[in-house]
Amino acid sequence: MTRQATPDWMRQQERSNLAILRLMVWISLTFGRAAGRVVLAGIALYFTLFAPRARRASRIYLKRALGRRANWAGSYRHLFSFATTIHDRIYLLNERFGLFDIEVVGAEALHEALAKQPGALLMGAHLGSFEVLRAAGRGKAGRKVAMLMYEENARKINATLEAINPKATQDIIPLGRMESMLEARDKLEAGYLVGMLADRSLGDDATADFPFLGTAAPFPLGPWRLAAMLQRPVFFMTGLYLGGNRYQLHFVPLADFSATPRSERDAAIAAAMQRYADCLTHFCRLAPYNWFNFFDFWQEKK
Numbered sequence: 001m002t003r004q005a006t007p008d009w010m011r012q013q014e015r016s017n018l019a020i021l022r023l024m025v026w027i028s029l030t031f032g033r034a035a036g037r038v039v040l041a042g043i044a045l046y047f048t049l050f051a052p053r054a055r056r057a058s059r060i061y062l063k064r065a066l067g068r069r070a071n072w073a074g075s076y077r078h079l080f081s082f083a084t085t086i087h088d089r090i091y092l093l094n095e096r097f098g099l100f101d102i103e104v105v106g107a108e109a110l111h112e113a114l115a116k117q118p119g120a121l122l123m124g125a126h127l128g129s130f131e132v133l134r135a136a137g138r139g140k141a142g143r144k145v146a147m148l149m150y151e152e153n154a155r156k157i158n159a160t161l162e163a164i165n166p167k168a169t170q171d172i173i174p175l176g177r178m179e180s181m182l183e184a185r186d187k188l189e190a191g192y193l194v195g196m197l198a199d200r201s202l203g204d205d206a207t208a209d210f211p212f213l214g215t216a217a218p219f220p221l222g223p224w225r226l227a228a229m230l231q232r233p234v235f236f237m238t239g240l241y242l243g244g245n246r247y248q249l250h251f252v253p254l255a256d257f258s259a260t261p262r263s264e265r266d267a268a269i270a271a272a273m274q275r276y277a278d279c280l281t282h283f284c285r286l287a288p289y290n291w292f293n294f295f296d297f298w299q300e301k302k
Contacts, residue, residue, distance in 0.1 A: 021164075024036065024039065024087075024090070025090050025164055027039065028087065028090045028091070029090065029091075029094065033087075033088075033091060033099055033245075036087055036090070037084070037087065040080065040083045040084060040087055041080065043083050044076055044079040044080035044082075044083050045076065047079050048072070048075055048076045048079055051294075053294070053295070054079070054294040055075050057293070057294045057295050057296060057297070058070065058074075058075040058078045058079065058294060059074070059075055060296075060297075060298070061078075061213075061284075061291055061293070061297065062074050062075070062078060062288060062289075064213040064214060064215070064284075065213060065284045065285055065288035065291065066288055074289075077289050078289045078291075081241055081289040081290060082292045082294075084241060085128065085129040085131075085241050085290075085292070088100070088129065088131070088132075088241075089129075089131045089164060090164050092129075092131050092132065093131065093164045093165040094164070094165050099245055100132075100245050100246070100247060101244075101245055101246045101247070102132060102239075102246075102247045102248075102249060103246075103247070103248045103249065104248075104249045104251075105248060105249065105250045105251070106250055106251040106252055107249075107251055109235070109251065109253050110235055110251045113233040113235075113253075113256070114191070117232070117258065118188065118189055118190065118191040119187065119188030119189060119190070119191055119192055119193070119194065119232055120188075120193055120194075120232055120233045120234070120235060121188075121193075121194050121195075121196070121227050121230065121232050121233070121234045121235070122145075122193055122194070122195040122196070122234075122235050122236075122237040122251075123195075123196055123197075123198045123223065123227070123234055123235070123236055123237065123254060123276055124195055124196065124197050124198070124236075124237050124238060125197055125198065125199040125238065125280055125291075126197060126199055126200070126291070126292040126293050127199075127238045127240075127280065127283060127284065127290050127291055127292065128238045128239045128240040128241055128247070128283075128287070128290040129239040129241060129247065130147070130195060130197070130237070130239060131239070132239030132247045132249060133145060133193075133195070133237060133239055133249060143191075143192075143193055144171065144187075144190075144191070144192045144193070145171060145192065145193045145194075145195060146171040146172070146173055146184070146187045146192045146193070146194050146195070147171065147172050147173065147194075147195050147196070148173045148175055148180065148184055148194060148195065148196045148223075148226075149172060149173075149174065149175060149196070149197065150174070150175050150176060171192075173187070173194075175222075181226060181229065181230065184226070184230060185230060188230060188232055194230075194232075195237065196223045196226075196227075198219065198220065198223040198224070198276060199219065199220075199280065199293065200220065200293070201218070201219075201220035201222070205220045205221070205222050206220070206221045206222070207219060207220050207221060208221055208270070208273060210273055210274055210276075210277035211277060211281075212277045212280055212281055212298075213280075213281050213284060213285075215298055217277075217297060217298050217299075218299070219273055219276070219277065221269070221273075224269040224272060224273055225269065227255070227257055227269075227272075228257045228260065228265050228268065228269055230257070231257050231258045231260075232256075232257060232258055233253070233255070233256040233257075233258060234253075234254045234255045234256070234257065234272060235251045235252060235253055235254060236250070236251070236252040236253075236254050236275070236276055236279040237249070237250065237251055237252075238250050238279075238283050238290075240283065240286070240287040240290050241287070241289075241290055242287065248287075250283065252275075252279050254272045254275045254276055254279070255268060255269075255271070255272035255275070
């Protein structure tokens with residue numbers, strides 16, 4: 001277990017502009033997804049050419065996921081996939097679900113867990129689109145979804161979502177406050193699926209190393225300690241982008257803390273984190289262009 005300094009992803013300046021985002025929303029909703037994707041191609045090309053840190057991080061990751069050296073075209077495809085998932089939020093958050101072909105894999109185990117007690121925890125990553133789950137939960141299965149995230153990220157995400165659809169900001173629970181766990185508990189009791197992205201940490205978070213794509217990488221302990229305290233089943237979740245308008249939602253059981261004795265909590269957390277890292281490895285190799293951590297994830301510093 002280690003504590004890391006301010007992580008690389010937090011030091012990178014975000015290149016966001018809400019005015020441009022609002023313009024993109026207007027173009028996309030007025031002229032359609034195809035027109036918006038033309039703009040995306042230019043955005044992905046710009047970042048491939050003029051964001052060397054992101055390009056380098058992409059190539060390091062793709063070499064691990066693909067098992068071969070990634071070329072310029074691979075980095076462009078990687079960045080275009082990322083841009084696409086961000087762009088598709090515009091339609092998902094405005095409930096235009098008919099534009100997408102969303103396949104769900106592994107939901108049976110989740111339904112069984114929810115039949116035993118209300119609410120479940122979903123551990124995601126910056127892999128594919130979590131928004132597909134939020135939208136599908138509201139629009140299809142009737143399941144409400146809340147997201148736990150760091151407060152600064154929550155502020156930025158809320159501003160972004162406000163630009164896309166003002167109604168989309170209500171189900172975000174900021175972490176780092178005394179009442180965060182109580183809010184999450186109340187959501188779970190109300191039958192919500194409560195999601196967290198468990199592949200990044202804040203600078204003062206404790207981490208533990210687990211094998212990921214062949215090399216040990218640091219993963220934050222905080223989400224798992226919170227999951228153990230909330231005493232709910234935990235599932236890995238990812239919404240993989242498969243190209244065109246196709247997404248594939250996956251649910252994989254990771255742990256059930258509802259009956260874990262306090263004395264066994266640390267061992268249960270370690271086992272769940274290992275399964276989480278194994279799931280990440282599997283899905284990154286299944287859909288390699290879906291991993292959206294454009295920083296030095298393995299802390300190679302070469």
